[in-house]
Amino acid sequence: MNKFRQLGIDEDILSSIENLGFSEPTEIQQKAIPVVIQKKDLIAGSATGSGKTLAFGAGIIQHIRKGAGLQALILAPTRELAEQISESLKTFAKHKKLTVVSIYGGVSLNPQFSALQKADIVVGTPGRILDHMQRETINLTKVKHLVLDEADRMLDMGFLDDVRRIMSQCPKEKQTLLFSATISQDIRDLSRNFMIEPVNISATPMVDPSKLKQVYYQVSGPLKFSLLYHLLANDTKGGLVMIFCNSRQMVETVAKNLKKNGIDAMGVHGGLSQNRRSDTVSGFNKGKITALVCTDVAARGLDIPGVSHVYNYDIPNDTKQYVHRIGRTARAGKDGLVVNLLSQRDHENFGKVVYDHKDFKIERADPPVVKRIETSAASSNARGNGRGMSRSSFRGGDRQDGRGRDRMRTQGERSRPFERREGGSSASRGPSHGGSSRSSDARPQGSGFRSRGGQGGPSRSSFGSRGSSDNRSHSSDRSRPRMGGNRSNSSNRRD
Ligand code: ADP
Ligand code: MG
Numbered sequence: 001m002n003k004f005r006q007l008g009i010d011e012d013i014l015s016s017i018e019n020l021g022f023s024e025p026t027e028i029q030q031k032a033i034p035v036v037i038q039k040k041d042l043i044a045g046s047a048t049g050s051g052k053t054l055a056f057g058a059g060i061i062q063h064i065r066k067g068a069g070l071q072a073l074i075l076a077p078t079r080e081l082a083e084q085i086s087e088s089l090k091t092f093a094k095h096k097k098l099t100v101v102s103i104y105g106g107v108s109l110n111p112q113f114s115a116l117q118k119a120d121i122v123v124g125t126p127g128r129i130l131d132h133m134q135r136e137t138i139n140l141t142k143v144k145h146l147v148l149d150e151a152d153r154m155l156d157m158g159f160l161d162d163v164r165r166i167m168s169q170c171p172k173e174k175q176t177l178l179f180s181a182t183i184s185q186d187i188r189d190l191s192r193n194f195m196i197e198p199v200n201i202s203a204t205p206m207v208d209p210s211k212l213k214q215v216y217y218q219v220s221g222p223l224k225f226s227l228l229y230h231l232l233a234n235d236t237k238g239g240l241v242m243i244f245c246n247s248r249q250m251v252e253t254v255a256k257n258l259k260k261n262g263i264d265a266m267g268v269h270g271g272l273s274q275n276r277r278s279d280t281v282s283g284f285n286k287g288k289i290t291a292l293v294c295t296d297v298a299a300r301g302l303d304i305p306g307v308s309h310v311y312n313y314d315i316p317n318d319t320k321q322y323v324h325r326i327g328r329t330a331r332a333g334k335d336g337l338v339v340n341l342l343s344q345r346d347h348e349n350f351g352k353v354v355y356d357h358k359d360f361k362i363e364r365a366d367p368p369v370v371k372r373i374e375t376s377a378a379s380s381n382a383r384g385n386g387r388g389m390s391r392s393s394f395r396g397g398d399r400q401d402g403r404g405r406d407r408m409r410t411q412g413e414r415s416r417p418f419e420r421r422e423g424g425s426s427a428s429r430g431p432s433h434g435g436s437s438r439s440s441d442a443r444p445q446g447s448g449f450r451s452r453g454g455q456g457g458p459s460r461s462s463f464g465s466r467g468s469s470d471n472r473s474h475s476s477d478r479s480r481p482r483m484g485g486n487r488s489n490s491s492n493r494r495d
Contacts, residue, residue, distance in 0.1 A: 026051035028203035045202030069142035126162035212330035216340035239308025246314035252378030
């Protein structure tokens, strides 16, 4: 507690922190809290799980007077995050009895009108905040603290214009705090336009890399679900599991089939009603649900303690998302396992992960023999989505082998695209390997992905050094219909 006290935190807030059982400030808290207390502008590079809420919350709460109007506005990318931040702030502000209100879309406006009248602190998503601004149902004239939480994510989600409009409508005399895992040009521009001599700090996330193990399985498309089921059903450690998919439809389908096969699973994505999402997430927090199947957006920033495994059912297209996903486990000194299930259509994205994160050790895991499970597509209740996905498209997104065998190895013997024999071909990713604008000759020979070997494969392996047969299989993969691919109907939305 002394270390918190040294940062200049009020006794009231210190006692709330003590009640929460925090013994020491995290790195970002150590660096940010004194700056926030001094009312300086701040740009903080800080990942999910690093303890940002208290990092900005402690100082802000200290400066807020109950009943003196809306004094702090916190913008967050998703409804769940807004909800979570406001719950945390309420706990930190318990002794001051501040009124903290969360404001987001997808729920009725009416209760928000009256709540906004009484709020000392508002935590909201940009779209709905702007909506209230246009209706003149939010009064920003007293705002003294503005926080952009997970700013990179907010911009990724297309909120740049909304954020700019909100920032420009807040009083000039105020403190602006910007937290982001990555600092892009847009974020620099925002800070140049709206911040005054900001202090720059950054902190490493709470995830402990030595506690994190990452593996991948090669599996043919039609057997991917069976492998997932097998791994979950044979997991003896227990614990909470997050399963990431790239589209709403895939979330629905995976969750449905897990449930059908007796696994306690729930899906969350942006197409579900707010109540359903909140119920699901709180069920997960209380340990009722053992597997949460989710899209990146729905999961982003949710603080779910005790996630033992992260499964990537689809590999994200954006390697930053991969980092966010794995940040869900191995928190606070606990062990964590990340399991990547790679079928043909994931190879390109996985290649990007491996290329961008040469520091990650992602080991190839021996494919178990799995019993094939028949699956069916979810009825299409990814909201706003008119079309369901046919069973064959779920099972056969990249089908390449025949059906009929009941028990089979999950990995076809034919292709092992993440490996190469000693002295294999060039390590560059050729131009035919679409999707990447990176210069292929930037990659040094033999760099990139290495498995540790000793797991049934060649001892030295490198991603990206594929022979021509592999390139062929990629292009044919692209021409097939994909699950969670590029079609623009909302079933493929990523939130
Ligand atoms: P972020 O916003 O960076 O994702 P949060 O503020 O949600 O991180 O905090 C992540 C988790 O860490 C929460 O469960 C929170 O209660 C916990 N936490 C925050 N600060 C501390 C601390 N100083 N000591 C222990 N746990 C902490
Ligand atoms: Mg947060």
